[in-house]
Amino acid sequence: MRFLARPARYAALAAYILFLGFPLLWLISASVKSSAELNSLSVNLLPQQWHWDNYGQALERQGLVRSAWNSLVVALTSTALVILIALPASYVLARLRGKVRMAGVAWILVSQVFPVVLVILPLFLILRTLGLSDSLAGLTLVHMTYMLPFALWMLQGYVSAVPVELEEAGSMDGASRLTVLRVIVFPLLAPGIVATAMFGFVSSWNEFFFALVLLQSPENYTLPITLKMFIGGEGKVALGPLAAGAVLAAIPSIVFFSLLRRRLTSGLMAGAVKG
Amino acid sequence: MATPSLATASPAAPAPPPNRRPRRRPRSALGRARRREAIALVMPSLIPILVLSVAPLVVGIALAFTDARLVRRPDYDVVGLENFGRLAENSLFWDSLRIGMIWTVSVTLLQLAAAMGLALLLNSGLRLQGLTRVLALIPWAMPPVVVAIMWQMIYSANGGPLNAVLGSIGLPGDTNWLGDFSTALPAVIVVGVWVGMPQTTVTLLAGLQQIPAELHEAAAVDGASAWRRFTAVTWPSLRPIVTSITSLNFIWNFNSFALVYVLTEGGPGGRTMVPVLFVYLEAFKNRNLGYAAAMGVVLVIVIVAVLAAYLRSQFRHDSTEKAR
Numbered sequence: 001m002r003f004l005a006r007p008a009r010y011a012a013l014a015a016y017i018l019f020l021g022f023p024l025l026w027l028i029s030a031s032v033k034s035s036a037e038l039n040s041l042s043v044n045l046l047p048q049q050w051h052w053d054n055y056g057q058a059l060e061r062q063g064l065v066r067s068a069w070n071s072l073v074v075a076l077t078s079t080a081l082v083i084l085i086a087l088p089a090s091y092v093l094a095r096l097r098g099k100v101r102m103a104g105v106a107w108i109l110v111s112q113v114f115p116v117v118l119v120i121l122p123l124f125l126i127l128r129t130l131g132l133s134d135s136l137a138g139l140t141l142v143h144m145t146y147m148l149p150f151a152l153w154m155l156q157g158y159v160s161a162v163p164v165e166l167e168e169a170g171s172m173d174g175a176s177r178l179t180v181l182r183v184i185v186f187p188l189l190a191p192g193i194v195a196t197a198m199f200g201f202v203s204s205w206n207e208f209f210f211a212l213v214l215l216q217s218p219e220n221y222t223l224p225i226t227l228k229m230f231i232g233g234e235g236k237v238a239l240g241p242l243a244a245g246a247v248l249a250a251i252p253s254i255v256f257f258s259l260l261r262r263r264l265t266s267g268l269m270a271g272a273v274k275g
Numbered sequence: 276m277a278t279p280s281l282a283t284a285s286p287a288a289p290a291p292p293p294n295r296r297p298r299r300r301p302r303s304a305l306g307r308a309r310r311r312e313a314i315a316l317v318m319p320s321l322i323p324i325l326v327l328s329v330a331p332l333v334v335g336i337a338l339a340f341t342d343a344r345l346v347r348r349p350d351y352d353v354v355g356l357e358n359f360g361r362l363a364e365n366s367l368f369w370d371s372l373r374i375g376m377i378w379t380v381s382v383t384l385l386q387l388a389a390a391m392g393l394a395l396l397l398n399s400g401l402r403l404q405g406l407t408r409v410l411a412l413i414p415w416a417m418p419p420v421v422v423a424i425m426w427q428m429i430y431s432a433n434g435g436p437l438n439a440v441l442g443s444i445g446l447p448g449d450t451n452w453l454g455d456f457s458t459a460l461p462a463v464i465v466v467g468v469w470v471g472m473p474q475t476t477v478t479l480l481a482g483l484q485q486i487p488a489e490l491h492e493a494a495a496v497d498g499a500s501a502w503r504r505f506t507a508v509t510w511p512s513l514r515p516i517v518t519s520i521t522s523l524n525f526i527w528n529f530n531s532f533a534l535v536y537v538l539t540e541g542g543p544g545g546r547t548m549v550p551v552l553f554v555y556l557e558a559f560k561n562r563n564l565g566y567a568a569a570m571g572v573v574l575v576i577v578i579v580a581v582l583a584a585y586l587r588s589q590f591r592h593d594s595t596e597k598a599r
Binding site: 006009010012013019020021022024026027030039040043045084085086088091092096100112113118119120121122123126141142144148177205206213223231247249250254257258 | 419551555579
C-alpha cells in the first residue's frame with residue numbers, strides 16, 4: 001500500500017506507537033513516583049526521583065500477595081485441567097466428520113454469542129447447590145469451562161495439521177489407537193499445547209467478571225478483584241502503590257503474550273482457515 | 276475440513292482395490308468401536324460443558340419467567356411474561372440498551388478502522404515493525420482491571436497527562452473526562468478501542484499477508500491508484516476475515532464488563548451504563564434474579580438479531596458479487 005509518502009507513513013506509525021505504548025509507560029512512571037510528586041500539578045513522564053518504595057508498599061498491603069497466590073493457583077489448575085480434557089476432544093473434533101463435529105463446532109460458535117451476564121445468574125445458583133460458591137475450586141471449574149471453546153478451537157487446528165498418514169503408519173505397525181495418540185500425535189502437538197496453555201493461563205489470570213460474582217470472602221479474592229477493591233470505597237490506596245500493584249499484575253500476562261506472539265497468530269489462523 | 280481422515284470408510288471413496296475387500300466386512304463393528312472411542316474422548320469435556328455452560332443457559336432462560344430473588348431460601352413462582360411486560364416500561368433499561376449499542380457499534384467500527392490502518396502500515400515494509408508488533412500486543416495481554424486503573428490515571432482531571440498536554444497547547448486542560456456527562460462515554464469508547472485494536476490488527480495483518488503480491492503488481496501495472504488497488508484488490512480479499520473479526524468484536528464488545536465497571540461503574544448519572552452492567556446491578560444489588568434474567572434474554576435476542584442482519588447482508592453482498 002502506498003497511500004502516503006514514506007515520511008507520512010512513519011508519522012502515522014509513530015502516532016500508533018504513542019497511542020498504544022504511552023498509557024503503559026505512564027503507569028510504570030506513576031509506580032516509581034513519590035506521592036508528593038503524584039499529587040503535585042507538574043506532569044512529567046520521568047520521575048524527579050525514582051521511588052521504588054511503592055512496590056514494597058504494594059506487596060506489604062494485606063491481600064495483594066495472597067490474592068496473587070489465589071490467582072496463580074486458579075490459573076495453573078484451570079489451565080492444566082482444560083488441556084487435559086480438551087486434548088482428546090479436540091482430536092475427535094479434528095478427525096471425525098459428521099454429527100459430533102458439527103455439534104462441537106456449533107457449540108464453540110454459540111458459546112461466543114451468549115452473554116455471560118445471563119449465564120452467571122444460574123451459574124451462581126448451581127455452584128451454591130454443589131457447595132462450590134465462594135470457593136477457588138468453583139472458580140477454577142468455571143474458568144476451565146469457559147476456556148474450553150478457545151482451547152478446543154486452537155487444539156483442533158493443530159491436530160488437523162498432523163498428517164493422518166503418520167497415524168495410519170502407526171496403526172499399520174500394529175499400535176493401538178491410544179498408543180498412536182500417545183506416541184505419535186500428542187508429541188507433535190507439544191508446541192500447540194504450550195501455546196494454548198499460555199493463552200489459557202493469561203485468560204484466567206486476567207478474568208474479572210466470574211471472580212467478582214462468585215467470590216465473596218476477601219481471603220478468596222483473585223488479583224483483579226483485590227486491585228478493584230483498592231480503588232473502590234473501602235481501603236483507598238495511594239496512587240503510587242496502586243500503580244505498582246497494577247504493573248505487577250500485568251507482568252505475567254505481558255510476558256506470556258510476548259512469548260506467544262507468533263504462535264497466537266498462526267494458531268488463530270489455523271483454526272480460522274481450517275474450520 | 277480437508278483432512279482425509281477415515282476416507283477409507285466413506286462411501287464416496289473410489290472403489291477399493293480387490294485385495295482390500297476382506298477388510299470391509301468388520302467395518303460396521305469397527306465403526307461402532309470408533310464411535311464409542313470418540314464418545315469416551317469427548318466425555319471429559321462434555322460434562323463440564325453440560326453442567327456449567329448449557330445448564331446455566333437453559334436455567335437462565337427459565338428464570339426469566341419467574342419472580343426468583345437472590346435470597347438464602349429461594350422460593351419463587353412462575354409468572355409467565357410478567358417480567359417482560361415490566362421491562363417494556365422500564366425506560367432506564369432501554370436507555371442502557373441504547374448506550375450499549377452506541378458503545379458496541381462505535382468501538383467495533385473504530386477498532387476496525389484503526390486496526391486496518393495499522394495493519395496496512397505494518398505490511399508496507401517500514402522499520403520499527405518489531406517494536407510496533409510487541410507494543411500492539413500489550414493492550415491485548417493486560418488484565419482489564421489494570422487497563423482501567425491505567426486509563427483512570429491518564430484521564431485524571433488534575434495531574435493527568437492528557438489534560439497537561441491539552442493545557443500546554445492552549446486548549447482547556449481541566450476536563451473531568453470520566454466524570455463529565457458529555458465526555459464520559461467517548462472517553463470509555465477510546466479505551467475500548469485501545470484494548471480491542473491489537474487482536475483485530477493481528478488478524479487483518481495475517482489476512483493481508485495471504486494476498487498474493489502478483490495481484491497488487493498486476494493492478495499497479497494496469498495503472499491503478501493506491502486507493503483503487505485497496506478497493507479492488509485488498510478489501511475484497513480481506514472481506515471474509517473482516518466479516519468474522521467484526522462479528523466477534525461486536526459480541527465481545529457488547530459483552531464487555533470489567534472495563535466499564537472499573538472505569539466508571541456506569542456513571543456519571545448512568546451515562547456509561549452498558550446493559551451488561553445494568554443486568555449485573557439488577558441481579559446482585561437489587562437481588563431481582565428473575566427480572567435480571569429477563570433482561571439477559573432480551574440482550575441475547577438483540578445481539579442475535581443484529582448479528583443475523585449483519586451476516587445476512589454480508590452473504591447477500593457476496594452472492595451479488597459472484598453473480599456479476
